[in-house]
Amino acid sequence: DATAAATGNGEAVVHLFQWTWDAVANECTDFLGPRGFGAVKVSPPQEHVVIPYAEGGNHPWWQDYQPVSYRIDNTRRGTAEEFEAMVSTCADSGVKVYVDAVINHMTGDGSGTGSAGTEWAKYDHPDLFGDGGAGYDRADFGPCYEEIADWNDKWEVQNCQLVGLADLDTADPRVRAQIRRYLNDLVDMGVAGFRVDAAKHVPEEHIGAILSDLHEVPVFGGRPEIYQEVIGDQTIPYTAYTPYGDVTAFDYQRDISGRFANGDISGLAHLPDYGGLSDEQATVFIDNHDSQRYHPTLTFKDGDRYYLATAFMLAHPYGTPVVMSSYDFGDNVTEGPPSTGSEPGNPAGWITEDADCSDSEWVCEHRHPAVAGMAAFRNATGDTPVVQRATDGASRLAFDRGDRGFAAFNASGGTWNLTADTALPDGSYENAAGSGTLTVADGRVSARVPANGAVALHVGGTCDDSAECGGGTDPG
Ligand code: QV4
The missing domain is CATH 2.60.40.1180 (Golgi alpha-mannosidase II)
Structure with missing residues (x-):
């Protein structure tokens, strides 16, 4: 309805990890909007590398984190038209769309053809917007061309390469302008927020400069919501990034998931400012797409205790909660989402299947009975x-x-x-x-x-x- 569309539903976010645009649109209409969820976070929408994968298997989920260009055409989750239709369908149900924005880097080693057909090499991304008007070449990367070696060295962490991915020179005004154009194009389509991937690997003042003049969000109004992915430590604290938006509270994630796993929850009525992040600054979660693979404490695989922790997160006012919604990857941390197999012109396993919560491959944590009603609880209880x-x-x-x-x-x-x-x-x-x-x-x-x-x-x-x-x- 018009009122919901104008104001939005509330602050609870669901991360529909790797869902196709069409499937997200349906979920906004059928479930997220009616249940009072405020936003859906979607996987990266820009053109990405296509990584060969074992025969008969599908392509790794993480190819999406290696941008080839900023075209949103023809990712494994759908076309530009489907993306735009999703954004407006979700807005009709009062649900904002948040995009996972990969802005620290482009591709890794090698060369190839991206998901939308753009040729790339590690330091050569010749056509960022599909109009031949802008590209990155070697001069747009650096200043460091080596992989991060010393994680206690702030300069290295922010200027060298994360897992060998070509690191953009975000000090350069031209680079900043291309990233800003990508983000503003999305805002103009109605995107209402961004998770800034690997924000810790971009010097904080560069993040500030890039995000400084983003457009006003259509329909909902205001500046886009920002939450920056920072795994804070003594070298780079979470609070370095708070001037520019919210920050992911990994200290909350570790503490809360650990306590629920251990049955040690009686002290959780009043929570500290995890990592120095206040209630207003923290983005909170029980697991995310990385932690559930690389250091799982509590995930859907743990059953009831996991859903209990998620219900607690939604019931407690600290932070902005993000509910993880996964596909079942078994023991294979590389395994891509359920896919449609061979399609004309596309390698096998590259195109993602529409999510279906009655199919066990799509876990749909957000629909679990302990979770589904809790956005309404959060909306009713406010602060x-x-x-x-x-x-x-x-x-x-x-x-x-x-x-x-x-x-x-x-x-x-x-x-x-x-x-x-x-x-x-x-x-x-x-x-x-x-x-x-x-x-x-x-x-x-x-x-x-x-x-x-x-x-x-x-x-x-x-x-x-x-x-x-x-x-x-x-x-x-
Ligand atoms: C490999 C070697 C490198 C070598 C390189 C040479 O490991 O040493 O230099 O080859 O080309 C994939 C592979 C990785 C490979 C890399 C480049 O897994 O082995 O490097 O590609 O080819 C996701 C996946 C990564 C994946 C990456 C890019 O998790 O496995 O790397 O996408 O496809 C830190 C950061 C934090 C980060 C987290 C994972 O502080 O910011 O590590 N989290 C975000 C995302 C995460 C994503 C990225 C960042 C990168 O949440 O999902 O990584 O965009 O904690």
């Missing part, structure tokens, strides 16, 4: 403060969100029979983090919180607000 209401040992925690919501988390193997005070108005509520209904009477709530499960109640989620109440939660 009301956390008031701790109960704990029971190390693995159980319940809190109010002002008088707007109540949530209880049970990271143990037995049911938690809980009675607690709550400021929620008396009434009968749907469980937004599972199924069933719960009653608040005389300022008290009684709940049987399932093993490794949660209950979450919020204003606007009473049985009077919904015909579905009592019938269990339909995960969609």
Whole structure:
């Protein structure tokens, strides 16, 4: 509806990793918009290298992180027309589209033909926008042409090559102008935000200069949302990047996922400013597409405990939450998304299949019953403060969100029979983090919180607000 489109739904983001543009558009209409998710983060939309892969297999997901040009035509996820249609379809449901922007580097070693047909070599990207008007050559890269060797040397980390990828010279005003043109073209199409890939590998003042005059976002208005991928450490702290946008809180990710994995959650009502990032500056997540492969603490493979952590992230006001939505890659960290196999003119396994949440290859974490209703909880509770209401040992925690919501988390193997005070108005509520209904009477709530499960109640989620109440939660 027009109001949702103008204001957006809320702040909860879902990362539909490797989904095709058509599939994202459908998910905005069918699920994300109606459930109150505010934004969808999509995989990189620019032309990318096509990496040969083992016969019969499909192409690695990470070829998308090696840009050949800034054309959005013909990536493995669809055409430019499909991309633009997705952006406007999602906006119609109040869902913003955030793009994963790869701006630190271009390709790795070698040469070839990109996904949209542009010829490339490591230091030669002759046609950035498909109009023959702009390119990068050797002078646009550097100043360092070696791989990062000493990660304790800030200059190296920011100026040398991340895994051998040709590092753009972002001190150069011409390079900045090309990157800005790419980002502004996307904003003009309606893209409302960016995850800045490998931001830590671009000197922070260069990020500031590149992002300084981005266009106003159509429909939603304002400057695009920015969240910068920085794995902070003593050499380069997270806070170096806060002047230019939000920053990924990997310290939160490690702490929260570790605590949920270990059943050690009773102390989590009040969270610190992880890595020095305030509530407003932090982007938070339980896992992302890298961590789930390279250092998994808690992922969809862990089942209930993972979904419980995700529900907690959405229930707690700290940071802007990003829900990971994956495909099942088994034990193969290189494995690309489910693909359509051979298509005319395209190598086998290059084109991604539309996601289908009833197909087990697409995990669809965001549709899990513990997660699906939690964007609505977050929207209803806004920035009301956390008031701790109960704990029971190390693995159980319940809190109010002002008088707007109540949530209880049970990271143990037995049911938690809980009675607690709550400021929620008396009434009968749907469980937004599972199924069933719960009653608040005389300022008290009684709940049987399932093993490794949660209950979450919020204003606007009473049985009077919904015909579905009592019938269990339909995960969609
Ligand atoms: C290899 C060797 C290099 C050698 C090079 C020679 O490892 O030593 O110099 O060949 O050409 C792929 C391969 C990698 C290969 C590289 C270049 O995996 O082995 O280098 O290509 O051919 C994704 C994948 C990477 C992939 C990359 C590019 O994760 O495996 O590399 O895409 O295709 C740090 C950073 C952080 C980064 C994280 C992974 O601080 O910013 O590492 N995270 C982001 C993304 C991530 C992405 C990139 C950055 C790069 O989230 O998904 O890497 O855009 O922590």
